[in-house]
Amino acid sequence: MTKLTRRTLLGTIGAAAAASALPAMPALAATRTIRHYWWGNPERDKRTFAVIDAFQKKNAGISVSGETIGWGDYWTKMATQTAGRNMADLVQMDYRFLFEYVNRGALKPLDEFAGKSLMIADFDKGPLDGGRVDGKLYALNIGSNSQVMVYNTRAFQEAGIDADLINWTWDDFAKACEKITAKSGGKMKGSDDLSLMIETFESWVRQNGREFYSPDGKVTATAGDVASWWQMWADLRKAGVVRDKNKTVILDPPIAESGVAVGDTAMSHYWSNQLVGIQSVAKDKIGAAMVPHKAGGKPGQFIKPSMFLSLSRDAKDTEAAIAYMNAWVNDPEITGILGLERGIPCSPKIRAALTPKLTEVEKLSVDYFAAIQSKVGPLPLPAPKGAGEVRDAFMRAGTDVVLGKVEIAKAAGTFIEDAQSIVERAQ
Amino acid sequence: MRRFFARNAPAYVFLLPWLIGFFLLALGPILASLYLSFTRYDMVSAPRWIGWGNYEYMFTRDRRFWKALQVTFTYVALAVPARLIMALGVAMLLDKGLRTIGLYRAIFYLPSLLGSSIAIAILWRQLFAADGVVNQVLAMVGIQGASWITDPDTSLFTIVVLAMWQFGSPMLIFLAGLRGIPRDLYEAAEIDGTPRWRQFTRITLPLLAPVIFFNLVLQTIDSFKTFSSAFIISNGTGAPADSLLFYTVYLFNEAFKFFRMGYASALAWFLLVIIATFTAIAFFTSKYWVHYENERD
Numbered sequence: 001m002t003k004l005t006r007r008t009l010l011g012t013i014g015a016a017a018a019a020s021a022l023p024a025m026p027a028l029a030a031t032r033t034i035r036h037y038w039w040g041n042p043e044r045d046k047r048t049f050a051v052i053d054a055f056q057k058k059n060a061g062i063s064v065s066g067e068t069i070g071w072g073d074y075w076t077k078m079a080t081q082t083a084g085r086n087m088a089d090l091v092q093m094d095y096r097f098l099f100e101y102v103n104r105g106a107l108k109p110l111d112e113f114a115g116k117s118l119m120i121a122d123f124d125k126g127p128l129d130g131g132r133v134d135g136k137l138y139a140l141n142i143g144s145n146s147q148v149m150v151y152n153t154r155a156f157q158e159a160g161i162d163a164d165l166i167n168w169t170w171d172d173f174a175k176a177c178e179k180i181t182a183k184s185g186g187k188m189k190g191s192d193d194l195s196l197m198i199e200t201f202e203s204w205v206r207q208n209g210r211e212f213y214s215p216d217g218k219v220t221a222t223a224g225d226v227a228s229w230w231q232m233w234a235d236l237r238k239a240g241v242v243r244d245k246n247k248t249v250i251l252d253p254p255i256a257e258s259g260v261a262v263g264d265t266a267m268s269h270y271w272s273n274q275l276v277g278i279q280s281v282a283k284d285k286i287g288a289a290m291v292p293h294k295a296g297g298k299p300g301q302f303i304k305p306s307m308f309l310s311l312s313r314d315a316k317d318t319e320a321a322i323a324y325m326n327a328w329v330n331d332p333e334i335t336g337i338l339g340l341e342r343g344i345p346c347s348p349k350i351r352a353a354l355t356p357k358l359t360e361v362e363k364l365s366v367d368y369f370a371a372i373q374s375k376v377g378p379l380p381l382p383a384p385k386g387a388g389e390v391r392d393a394f395m396r397a398g399t400d401v402v403l404g405k406v407e408i409a410k411a412a413g414t415f416i417e418d419a420q421s422i423v424e425r426a427q
Numbered sequence: 428m429r430r431f432f433a434r435n436a437p438a439y440v441f442l443l444p445w446l447i448g449f450f451l452l453a454l455g456p457i458l459a460s461l462y463l464s465f466t467r468y469d470m471v472s473a474p475r476w477i478g479w480g481n482y483e484y485m486f487t488r489d490r491r492f493w494k495a496l497q498v499t500f501t502y503v504a505l506a507v508p509a510r511l512i513m514a515l516g517v518a519m520l521l522d523k524g525l526r527t528i529g530l531y532r533a534i535f536y537l538p539s540l541l542g543s544s545i546a547i548a549i550l551w552r553q554l555f556a557a558d559g560v561v562n563q564v565l566a567m568v569g570i571q572g573a574s575w576i577t578d579p580d581t582s583l584f585t586i587v588v589l590a591m592w593q594f595g596s597p598m599l600i601f602l603a604g605l606r607g608i609p610r611d612l613y614e615a616a617e618i619d620g621t622p623r624w625r626q627f628t629r630i631t632l633p634l635l636a637p638v639i640f641f642n643l644v645l646q647t648i649d650s651f652k653t654f655s656s657a658f659i660i661s662n663g664t665g666a667p668a669d670s671l672l673f674y675t676v677y678l679f680n681e682a683f684k685f686f687r688m689g690y691a692s693a694l695a696w697f698l699l700v701i702i703a704t705f706t707a708i709a710f711f712t713s714k715y716w717v718h719y720e721n722e723r724d
Contacts, residue, residue: 072663076683083470104471246557246574251666389685392664399668405579421488426685 032320037067037081037088039074041255043277043341050337055327062320072252075388082106087312089321093139095130095304099382102133108311108318109136110325117322119330120347127346130305130379139308140325143343145273146303146372147203149289150258152188155266156287159183165289166371170232173292177241180266190241191267192259193248195233196398198391200269203291203300204229206377217384217427219419226412230401234408249399256281272365273306273343279361286361288368290375299377303369306343344369386426390419464692474689481693492694494669495677502583502673503650506590511642514594518601519631532599539595547589548659552576555585576660579670586671589656597642604638605631636717644709651702654679674698 045068052064081087131139159179163172177190194200202212205221214220236242243265259265261281335350340362397415400406466474541547554560555575562572575581616626654675665672682691
């Protein structure tokens, strides 16, 4: 045990303060400044500020000022800055919001730079095209991901689960939940209760052979889809093999409070680029399984761009901004710093360069990605305007169901009606 | 005219900082929001005039609007009396002429300074969580506590308790009011053998009426505008199941989460109407129950 003295404590605080102040400090000699705005977490922020340092060292004339904030407040601040014509030059963009911002004219297309200052010719076409709207490239993919059931390898081993976790079905899943709960004497439940997770529910709808939204932005998921989803979880709750309902209704808890991280459950649902973050807070070694399949159903999961980098309408020094953007996806040192934290890069060259240096959990996500390639369905079209609000409505209705306040069939019907009117109003 | 200025000039000089702030900083946005309430505005493209569209939607089709009204009115109905009773009770205790009254006054005022802060709301969430301190204490005496914050039936109650705890400023005003009641009235009552309870209902309450009225109006306005505690405790969404969907939380979501600035402006103006109505009702009825000492009738 090291003893914490006043001096070391003060020293640590001082160092932390200095460290957090340093990256934000603009280089005084620089004459050109660009702003980069992203949503993050401590790990991502650390890596991104390191990237900014590396870039500034190589490009003496350009200073980059980084602005970071959590996902929850990111879009609020972005909307305010957009309205005030004060967007950062480069903004991190999400698949769900891309159409919305392009339609409002807030982003500039990148096609004119391709092949000149933005080298993307050899990138994987599928992931790259996820950033196209009406044929124009508005967003540069900086990593791909997919849904994943994160599981506790120790609990799985002890309970003797031998299912093939890439090809398994919902029946296998239910059996695994039972075994794990029984093995631990009820101390560790099989899985988080995913009743409120619209991300997993969307896979369920696709397994039933439908998309959640039609190409013209109508809700095509049915009340039957919703009711059967909630019924499955109600049965699991009744059997006592999923997490306590009072934990389930806490919305968007931080990673550190997920069942897998705390040890309440053996499985939680996440996006594959979050594996790194979850392993850093989980006690046991984690593994990656696919979202269970429907026996005889269609593929539910898909691979999507996890994040983009976009050039904003308010960018003045586009040349400097594109140079920075190009370094993000091509510079060996910078992509080395970024690793797989934002997802799997879509440059084959960069992937090959990263492979020998991967940590155990990074290797897990690469292997998982390779294993699911042939098991996923096509990328759905970007969700229509109002999709964020539909997500809220789903969680509200789900809360009523989980707490037993409203009948499943009734809640499912109300939700579909609400969702329909939300997207209609948003148009 | 000249006499008016001679008499009132000092007052206006003291009001000047506020007046400058109002005309330079507040008036513009207020008028802009009135205009925006008749438009559809997503903060990125230009506002589009839609007449009474926002107000029409609000009253005829928006179920969450009614839910927000229901939550807010329930809260006001519970929190305002609870806080006023608490404040008056503590003020009467402190009015007993303790020597260390200054210290107690400060201690009791403290929660009001902290109460509306983000930190206290976060603390509150921890206290009333399923495995929080409140339930641990209840468990010691053998009671299985509810999951206060995540259960829609009890979540609002936790915020009412938080509001009750912030009784500091009405308490100080009550205390000043109690000090203004002539002691000889109580002495006379004492000599007549009037019981304490009747002294309270016949002397304290009537003479305190103007102060009660003042506190009532202030606290009602304040409670309608409650935001930060509900926002933090419900993770900004009004969860669980909209049981904490305070009017202001709904307004914030419409404005800054779903980018409907026009609609949010309409909501804000309707809130102004509600508050103005309640204040007017209080003033109108006050002549039946509030009597001022220096009134001649």
